[in-house]
Amino acid sequence: MKRLISIELQKLWKNKASRVLTLSYFILLTFIALVASINFKFLGFNIRLADQGIFNFPYIWHFNTWTAAWAKLFLAIVIVSMISNEYSYGTLKQNLIDGMSKKEFLLSKFLTVVLISLVSTIFIFALSMILGLCFSSYTEAGIIFTDLDYLLGYFVKLVGFFSFCLFLAILIKRSAFALGFLFIWFIFEGICEHLILPRVFGSDAIAEKIVNFFPIEAMANLIKEPISRFQAYKAIENQLTTNSIPKDYTMHWCDILIVLMWITIFMFLSYKLLKKRDL
Amino acid sequence: METILSITNLNKRYGKLQAVKDVSLEIHKGNVYGILGPNGSGKSTTLGIVLNVVNKTSGEYKWFGGAMQTHEALKKVGAIIERPNFYPYMTASENLRLVCKIKNINYTKVDEKLELVGLSDRKDSKFSAFSLGMKQRLAIASALLNDPEILILDEPTNGLDPQGIHQIRDIIRLIAAQGTTILLASHLLDEVEKVCSHVLVLRKGEILYSGSVDGMSANQGFFELDSDNNSNLKAILSQHPAVEKTTEENGKILVYLKEPLEAADLNSYLFQKNIILSHLVLRKNSLEEQFLELTNQHQSTPIKK
Numbered sequence: 001m002k003r004l005i006s007i008e009l010q011k012l013w014k015n016k017a018s019r020v021l022t023l024s025y026f027i028l029l030t031f032i033a034l035v036a037s038i039n040f041k042f043l044g045f046n047i048r049l050a051d052q053g054i055f056n057f058p059y060i061w062h063f064n065t066w067t068a069a070w071a072k073l074f075l076a077i078v079i080v081s082m083i084s085n086e087y088s089y090g091t092l093k094q095n096l097i098d099g100m101s102k103k104e105f106l107l108s109k110f111l112t113v114v115l116i117s118l119v120s121t122i123f124i125f126a127l128s129m130i131l132g133l134c135f136s137s138y139t140e141a142g143i144i145f146t147d148l149d150y151l152l153g154y155f156v157k158l159v160g161f162f163s164f165c166l167f168l169a170i171l172i173k174r175s176a177f178a179l180g181f182l183f184i185w186f187i188f189e190g191i192c193e194h195l196i197l198p199r200v201f202g203s204d205a206i207a208e209k210i211v212n213f214f215p216i217e218a219m220a221n222l223i224k225e226p227i228s229r230f231q232a233y234k235a236i237e238n239q240l241t242t243n244s245i246p247k248d249y250t251m252h253w254c255d256i257l258i259v260l261m262w263i264t265i266f267m268f269l270s271y272k273l274l275k276k277r278d279l
Numbered sequence: 280m281e282t283i284l285s286i287t288n289l290n291k292r293y294g295k296l297q298a299v300k301d302v303s304l305e306i307h308k309g310n311v312y313g314i315l316g317p318n319g320s321g322k323s324t325t326l327g328i329v330l331n332v333v334n335k336t337s338g339e340y341k342w343f344g345g346a347m348q349t350h351e352a353l354k355k356v357g358a359i360i361e362r363p364n365f366y367p368y369m370t371a372s373e374n375l376r377l378v379c380k381i382k383n384i385n386y387t388k389v390d391e392k393l394e395l396v397g398l399s400d401r402k403d404s405k406f407s408a409f410s411l412g413m414k415q416r417l418a419i420a421s422a423l424l425n426d427p428e429i430l431i432l433d434e435p436t437n438g439l440d441p442q443g444i445h446q447i448r449d450i451i452r453l454i455a456a457q458g459t460t461i462l463l464a465s466h467l468l469d470e471v472e473k474v475c476s477h478v479l480v481l482r483k484g485e486i487l488y489s490g491s492v493d494g495m496s497a498n499q500g501f502f503e504l505d506s507d508n509n510s511n512l513k514a515i516l517s518q519h520p521a522v523e524k525t526t527e528e529n530g531k532i533l534v535y536l537k538e539p540l541e542a543a544d545l546n547s548y549l550f551q552k553n554i555i556l557s558h559l560v561l562r563k564n565s566l567e568e569q570f571l572e573l574t575n576q577h578q579s580t581p582i583k584k
Contacts, residue, residue: 007380014369090364097330098381098421099354278293279332 004108005115007100011082012112018078022116025074029123032067033131055135058147062226062249064128065154068120069223072158075120076165079113080178083169093279102274109166110267117158121151153222153251160219160259167266170273189214215266218258224249281308282344283429283460284329289338291324291484298324300484302338306429306462311455313471313492314464315570316481322464323361325481326433330358343428354382357422358431362438363414367407371398371417374406378421392420396450412443419450429460436470448473468570482574502534502545505558515552519545531558 012018035054054063086092095105133139168178189211197207211217229249284306291299299321306312314322327333329340331349342352365374375389393399396416401409409417415435422430432451436444451474455461465471471478472492480488506512509532513525516532521540526533534545542561549556 003380003383007377010369010373010377010380011366014366014373016368085366089366090362091366093332093360094364095381096332096350097353097356097358097360098378099350099352099356099383100381101331101348101350104350276334278327278334 001111004104005111008082008108008112012078015085018082021074021078025071025078026120026123028071028074029068029120030127032064032127035067051135053137055131057132057136057138057144059226059229060128060132060136061147061150062223062229064124064131065150066223066226068124069154069157072120072161075116075162076179076182077175079162079165080169081175082112083109083166084173084175084178087173096279103271106267106271106274110163113162113166114159117155117162120158121155124154125151149251150223153256156256156259157219157222160215160263163263163266164215167270170270186216189216193217212255213258215259215262218255218262221255222251222259282306283308284340284342284462285344286325286329286340287338289325289328289340290336291321291328291333292336298484299328302481302484302486304479304486304489306460308428308460309458310477311461311475312463313475313478314462314481315466315468315471315478316464317466317574320481321484322466322481323433324484326358326360326431326462326464330356330360330431354425355428356431357425357427357429358433359415359418359422359435360431360433363418365406365414365417365421368405370403370405371409372402374417375421375424378424382425384425388424388426392423393417395423395453396420397446410443412439412446415439415443415447416450419447423454427459429462430454431462431464433464434466435463436465436467480570480573487573500561500563501536502542503558503560503562504532504534504556505530506532506549506554506556508554512549512554515549515554519548 012022053059086095092105096102100108129144132144136144138144165178165182168181169175172178172181192214193207193211197210198204201207201210212221226249282305284304286302286304289299289302290297302321302325314325316322324333328335329342329349331353342349343355366377369377371393372389375392376386379386379389390399390402393402396419398413398416398420401413406414406417419432419435422432435451436447439447448470451461451463455474461474463471463475475492477490478488478492479486504512504516509527509530512532513527516522516525516534521536521538523535523537525535542559546556546559
């Protein structure tokens with residue numbers, strides 16, 4: 001396993017574009033901290049986000065993982081090109097000839113994806129911890145360590161998304177087309193949810209339930225948007241609407257299960273594709 | 280003799296096209312094998328199959344007696360195919376180190392092999408900055424990293440300038456002299472003739488000839504004749520029992536034989552028939568002519584073996 005990761009990391013790290021993108025990904029993540037200093041005027045009041053409780057434990061776990069998850073699009077480029085390069089340089093063929101099995105090849109990519117996701121999760125954990133300790137109103141250990149399952153959700157979400165990228169890159173072989181397909185798939189899920197399925201089943205609720213099983217939607221469900229949970233926002237909303245339905249923000253195990261299932265499917269299909277194709 | 284690779288009844292279909300048809304082959308340790316064939320004859324496909332990058336349709340192949348899995352066996356094989364494939368953003372020695380990791384060996388041989396192919400002074404240059412000749416030499420260094428049991432070369436001189444071709448051939452000869460088994464696929468016949476001891480001729484995926492290089496060119500040979508009256512000469516030649524056919528080339532008559540015939544006997548035979556030759560040469564086919572004849576013979580007729 002160490003050998004496979006070291007092979008893949010060498011391929012990634014020696015490539016300038018991948019190196020720059022990976023570094024900028026982590027720099028981008030630290031920019032969450034800068035949100036703290038944002039001041040804006042609202043209804044004549046000076047509001048500083050950090051003081052409004054977005055960095056309060058345990059809400060910070062939810063807010064930070066959700067925000068940081070957007071930056072994964074950056075890494076998607078790295079993941080996709082790390083496969084498509086192997087095709088365009090002809091090095092996949094050479095790796096196999098040199099004595100790597102197709103399974104090892106895929107495993108080295110997948111392990112790297114898991115490693116990157118793990119590093120990113122630890123990074124977010126450390127960053128949130130520091131921000132929380134600086135700005136949170138509550139710093140009791142019991143409160144700090146509640147809702148940590150958002151970090152698990154974050155990790156699974158990243159591995160799931162990158163596995164999808166890996167599969168698309170192996171399927172399509174060209175990075176630009178693979179990323180384009182990813183975008184089209186995203187739109188496709190939206191169309192299914194709002195246009196096609198409601199007409200087929202005659203109900204939005206059923207459509208939503210089905211779409212929950214789609215890969216992108218399932219990944220999105222792991223960490224639901226936290227903005228509407230935010231106190232200040234809530235306070236304003238409560239003044240406007242009298243009876244709002246409380247939303248469920250917690251992470252569900254079945255969502256994790258669905259994403260884990262997709263990871264297995266993507267890796268299995270990738271392996272089948274590699275096996276079947278002549279190079 | 281130790282068998283390194285044995286192929287039995289290998290077939291490969293790409294849809295309707297049969298790229299490899301019933302190819303069987305044994306590679307023994309210490310010999311230098313050539314696979315000859317025009318472009319698209321199935322050379323690279325055959326090599327691709329045994330190198331784990333192309334899936335076979337049917338048939339068998341076994342590395343080192345079948346004791347290990349293909350990808351494990353390939354760690355003991357050095358192979359370069361068609362064009363050198365490396366990571367352009369890595370330097371020569373970084374690329375070789377990566378190959379070491381894949382083959383699960385340590386880095387000690389990297390410098391030695393770079394020296395062997397004459398790239399020591401460029402080992403820290405990026406691969407993308409290399410000329411094709413240098414890339415090909417790096418590929419050879421990479422294939423030799425593990426001191427392989429067998430070196431497989433697929434069109435190693437393709438696209439190189441004469442100097443590059445010369446360098447590659449020198450390296451191949453050097454490696455062959457050290458006793459390494461080599462399998463060389465090429466459509467360049469003199470290349471095969473110069474370095475190989477055994478040869479396999481493929482056409483449209485079928486084996487036309489398999490045996491020693493000497494055996495292939497040790498045929499009857501043919502005569503090159505010229506006289507005042509060539510049409511008369513041709514007519515008389517066709518009556519001779521040992522003559523298979525005559526053709527005309529550059530104003531000379533070429534006589535192909537069915538059975539051995541001495542030049543003196545032919546001369547006296549023709550003299551008796553009142554033909555005086557102005558030119559008589561007994562020629563042996565070069566491998567190239569032999570190859571062309573072999574592949575042409577089978578243009579329309581199916582394999583006869």
